[in-house]
Amino acid sequence: MEEDESRPSKRLSLLLTIAALSSILRLSAAATTDDDVMAKLAKSLWPAPSGWSGTNPCEWTGVTCDSSGHVTAINLAAKSLSGELPPELNQLSRLKSLSLQHNRLSGAIPPLTNLTSLQQISIESNHFSAVPSPFLVGLASLQTLSLSDNPNLLPWTLPSTLADSTTLTSLYADNSSLFGSIPDIFGSFPNLQNLRLSYNNLTGSLPASFAKSGIQNLWLNNQAQGLSGRVDVLSSMSQLTQVWLHKNQFSGPIPDMSACTSLFDLSLRNNEFTGLVPNSLTTLPKLANVSLENNKLQGPSPNFPKGVLVSLGNTNTFCNPCDSQVTTLLEISGAFGYPMALADSWSGNDPCKGWKSVSCDSNGAVIVLNFGKQGWAGTISPAIANLSALTTLLLNENNLTGSIPPSLTKLAQLKILDVSNNNISGKVPVFSSGVMVNTSGNPLIGKDVESGEGSSSGGMTVGGSGLTTSKSISRWVIGATIVAAVVFLVVSWLVIYKRFVKRRSGKYMCMKGSRKRSEQLKKSGDVGAKGYSGYESELPSQSSAENSSIQVYDGGNVAIPVQVLREVTNNFSEGNILGQGGFGVVYKGQLPDGTQIAVKRMESTTTTSSKGLNEFQAEIAVLSRVRHRHLVALNGFCVDGNERLLVYEYMPQGTLGQHLFKYRELGLSPLAWKQRVTIVLDVARGVEYLHSLAQQSFIHRDLKPSNILLGDDMRAKVSDFGLVRNAPDGKYSVETRLAGTFGYLAPEYAATGKVTTKVDVFAFGVVLMEIITGRKALDDTLPDEESHLVSWFRRLLNNRNSIGKSLDLSLDPDEETFESICKVAELAGHCTAREPLQRPDMGHVVTVLSPLVDQWKPANRDEEDSFDMDRHMSLPQALQKWQSSEDTRPQ
Ligand SMILES: *[C@@H]1O[C@H](CO)[C@@H](O)[C@H](O)[C@H]1NC(C)=O
Numbered sequence: 096m097e098e099d100e101s102r103p104s105k106r107l108s109l110l111l112t113i114a115a116l117s118s119i120l121r122l123s124a125a126a127t128t129d130d131d132v133m134a135k136l137a138k139s140l141w142p143a144p145s146g147w148s149g150t151n152p153c154e155w156t157g158v159t160c161d162s163s164g165h166v167t168a169i170n171l172a173a174k175s176l177s178g179e180l181p182p183e184l185n186q187l188s189r190l191k192s193l194s195l196q197h198n199r200l201s202g203a204i205p206p207l208t209n210l211t212s213l214q215q216i217s218i219e220s221n222h223f224s225a226v227p228s229p230f231l232v233g234l235a236s237l238q239t240l241s242l243s244d245n246p247n248l249l250p251w252t253l254p255s256t257l258a259d260s261t262t263l264t265s266l267y268a269d270n271s272s273l274f275g276s277i278p279d280i281f282g283s284f285p286n287l288q289n290l291r292l293s294y295n296n297l298t299g300s301l302p303a304s305f306a307k308s309g310i311q312n313l314w315l316n317n318q319a320q321g322l323s324g325r326v327d328v329l330s331s332m333s334q335l336t337q338v339w340l341h342k343n344q345f346s347g348p349i350p351d352m353s354a355c356t357s358l359f360d361l362s363l364r365n366n367e368f369t370g371l372v373p374n375s376l377t378t379l380p381k382l383a384n385v386s387l388e389n390n391k392l393q394g395p396s397p398n399f400p401k402g403v404l405v406s407l408g409n410t411n412t413f414c415n416p417c418d419s420q421v422t423t424l425l426e427i428s429g430a431f432g433y434p435m436a437l438a439d440s441w442s443g444n445d446p447c448k449g450w451k452s453v454s455c456d457s458n459g460a461v462i463v464l465n466f467g468k469q470g471w472a473g474t475i476s477p478a479i480a481n482l483s484a485l486t487t488l489l490l491n492e493n494n495l496t497g498s499i500p501p502s503l504t505k506l507a508q509l510k511i512l513d514v515s516n517n518n519i520s521g522k523v524p525v526f527s528s529g530v531m532v533n534t535s536g537n538p539l540i541g542k543d544v545e546s547g548e549g550s551s552s553g554g555m556t557v558g559g560s561g562l563t564t565s566k567s568i569s570r571w572v573i574g575a576t577i578v579a580a581v582v583f584l585v586v587s588w589l590v591i592y593k594r595f596v597k598r599r600s601g602k603y604m605c606m607k608g609s610r611k612r613s614e615q616l617k618k619s620g621d622v623g624a625k626g627y628s629g630y631e632s633e634l635p636s637q638s639s640a641e642n643s644s645i646q647v648y649d650g651g652n653v654a655i656p657v658q659v660l661r662e663v664t665n666n667f668s669e670g671n672i673l674g675q676g677g678f679g680v681v682y683k684g685q686l687p688d689g690t691q692i693a694v695k696r697m698e699s700t701t702t703t704s705s706k707g708l709n710e711f712q713a714e715i716a717v718l719s720r721v722r723h724r725h726l727v728a729l730n731g732f733c734v735d736g737n738e739r740l741l742v743y744e745y746m747p748q749g750t751l752g753q754h755l756f757k758y759r760e761l762g763l764s765p766l767a768w769k770q771r772v773t774i775v776l777d778v779a780r781g782v783e784y785l786h787s788l789a790q791q792s793f794i795h796r797d798l799k800p801s802n803i804l805l806g807d808d809m810r811a812k813v814s815d816f817g818l819v820r821n822a823p824d825g826k827y828s829v830e831t832r833l834a835g836t837f838g839y840l841a842p843e844y845a846a847t848g849k850v851t852t853k854v855d856v857f858a859f860g861v862v863l864m865e866i867i868t869g870r871k872a873l874d875d876t877l878p879d880e881e882s883h884l885v886s887w888f889r890r891l892l893n894n895r896n897s898i899g900k901s902l903d904l905s906l907d908p909d910e911e912t913f914e915s916i917c918k919v920a921e922l923a924g925h926c927t928a929r930e931p932l933q934r935p936d937m938g939h940v941v942t943v944l945s946p947l948v949d950q951w952k953p954a955n956r957d958e959e960d961s962f963d964m965d966r967h968m969s970l971p972q973a974l975q976k977w978q979s980s981e982d983t984r985p986q
Pocket residue numbers: 208209229233
């Protein structure tokens with residue numbers, strides 16, 4: 096019995112012994128690996144670490160092993176060690192902690208992959224030169240990774256495989272040559288508390304997954320190029336205690352951080368933050384230290400409690416208390432995300448002092464907001480409705496979403512609302528009939544996005560021009576208004592048309608397909624004008640290929656087919672472009688005998704709109720009636736299908752603008768003072784003539800250097816009469832549409848739309864300032880206080896010294912010239928007086944300028960410069976000759 100029992104037990108113990116032996120053998124083989132790795136490590140370090148002697152590494156100083164003889168920890172911190180770590184370090188399979196910080200270790204960092212026990216890597220403050228690949232893979236237990244202050248590392252990026260380390264609590268990699276973006280892997284680190292990546296070259300934005308980590312201590316400051324984008328994610332990082340984002344390129348507003356109740360230190364300085372400092376920031380309970388300087392923050396200056404260390408610097412432009420228009424404008428800017436372009440310009444507490452995109456009337460009320468073509472995203476703020484004097488709101492060509500706020504219908508003065516080419520959705524509110532609303536280029540307009548009321552179209556589109564009106568206007572109203580509009584337009588067109596026909600009395604007219612085509616011309620006029628008032632209509636089917644076409648030349652006894660203009664301009668080739676005039680491109684043309692002409696081709700988009708048509712007709716109407724040596728001569732016009740062409744005399748020396756502002760690029764020599772005065776005197780005479788015609792006086796409305804053309808003798812002619820308005824009996828007319836060019840607009844005109852001849856005098860005064868200073872009327876590249884020429888120059892006027900300093904550098908005047916300059920400067924101030932009544936008339940201007948020119952050519956006063964009507968300016972002889980052979984027109 097005993098034997099029976101003992102035998103199996105002996106067998107068992109034998110088995111156990113064998114098992115134990117083999118297990119020891121196996122273990123010692125593994126431990127031998129560790130021993131070998133440690134021996135290699137010891138050999139590669141210099142000087143040899145003290146206490147690292149003997150063959151059993153488990154007995155070395157700073158080395159810890161588990162009971163099986165595996166190395167679990169190595170601590171050689173701050174031992175002044177040099178040398179390179181062997182890659183085999185990666186084979187220490189039970190390693191939990193590696194502490195080699197504060198030495199002089201160099202070479203590549205070992206791979207550190209698949210060490211599933213490794214909890215802590217501390218290798219900061221060394222001279223490592225590279226990170227291996229792969230690196231930081233499969234470290235399933237990692238809690239702390241610290242490799243800061245290894246500035247010799249080759250640039251590397253944080254590998255997204257770090258996401259394997261879901262137990263990570265601290266990641267320190269300051270000053271360690273990181274570049275690229277911060278990977279969006281922070282959802283994998285619910286326990287992460289410390290993230291320090293300062294002094295690297297990280298770029299891109301804060302990853303959205305920051306919100307899913309528990310980060311408390313966030314250091315991303317001092318990136319070489321700078322992290323960028325908005326920092327909205329901070330508002331959902333409620334555990335934050337210390338945030339250092341300084342010296343980056345973060346932009347947009349400071350988010351609401353009211354959830355971050357533990358935050359004590361916030362450093363946002365030296366970024367591009369804009370917008371208001373949220374009030375919630377000032378009431379954070381733990382906040383002790385906040386630095387905001389060197390940003391472009393705006394609005395009320397933040398009021399932090401006593402005891403908080405605050406630095407605001409002086410680049411932020413706070414107001415205290417803020418003007419109500421400023422408050423409103425900031426809210427409007429906020430809806431676009433406080434774009435930097437506005438933050439840069441919108442400083443101070445008065446939006447009428449040269450704020451970008453804002454124009455005011457003489458009472459200091461904002462009347463124009465021009466936010467067109469900025470590429471901004473965001474929404475249209477309902478606060479715009481608080482700017483009660485607003486006439487013009489341009490939001491076209493941005494990336495705006497959301498709907499048009501119904502509050503805008505309260506703007507009683509509103510005339511133009513242009514939201515074309517955005518991504519606006521929703522119903523268009525009902526505006527009163529005087530408001531031109533352009534909603535074209537918004538695919539979702541009229542669709543109620545939230546309620547999914549897809550197909551019903553609130554905005555009705557008029558062929559091509561995309562003008563809309565609200566759906567809720569009943570069809571009756573629409574119908575009635577269309578009828579009224581059509582009747583009105585037909586009548587007014589007929590009046591204009593008749594005037595032309597009558598004046599020409601068939602004499603200068605060349606028509607093919609006569610009546611039929613004139614019907615068509617009439618119709619296209621209707622459509623454009625109707626498009627403007629924004630009612631539903633159908634475009635009459637236009638086939639410009641129809642053989643019927645009208646070609647009209649006015650002003651000379653000749654007529655030429657439109658084909659000729661194509662020919663002489665090389666089929667309107669780009670090489671022939673002279674410039675971009677109002678509503679059209681101007682081409683140079685050369686007649687067969689070499690005579691040069693300028694042909695303005697109205698933009699095809701404008702020829703179908705009343706805007707374009709009006710300019711076209713106005714220009715013809717004015718120029719066929721007025722002739723003056725200093726007004727550019729119109730030699731004819733031409734209508735063919737949608738083509739509208741104007742033919743002018745060619746002015747070979749280009750525009751005054753080119754000679755003043757672009758002479759370097761164009762390789763011209765700068766204009767001498769004498770030439771400048773001669774030019775402005777020419778202009779003054781031309782405009783004086785316009786203003787003082789006995790029967791009808793005309794107002795140019797768009798005087799500026801680019802509309803002043805120069806001949807080979809550098810004498811000037813005024814051009815571009817597209818905006819000219821009739822001023823019967825010296826009375827003013829009130830414009831429904833503000834036209835002209837910013838920088839030259841007289842304040843009362845911008846404010847009220849009231850046009851008098853004094854509007855031209857103002858603009859002329861601005862041109863005088865431009866010839867004196869060589870600066871443009873508006874120059875965004877200059878500091879705010881200098882960018883609006885009129886405001887800046889008028890401030891200098893009191894002081895001859897400052898005028899001397901403001902001169903165009905190319906002038907370099909002698910004493911006599913400087914005298915002359917001062918007189919012109921004084922005249923410029925007079926012409927730009929705020930009150931129109933205080934401005935001189937052009938006759939006075941001519942009187943002041945004439946002696947300045949005569950100074951140089953005293954005996955030789957050019958008689959033609961007086962109010963002569965040059966009735967002999969018609970198309971050149973050569974053209975007539977050429978034309979006579981064409982036999983197209985009975986004379
Ligand atoms: C790490 O482990 C994974 C799977 O366990 C394996 O596919 C990979 O090759 C290993 N990587 C290294 C560098 O050992």
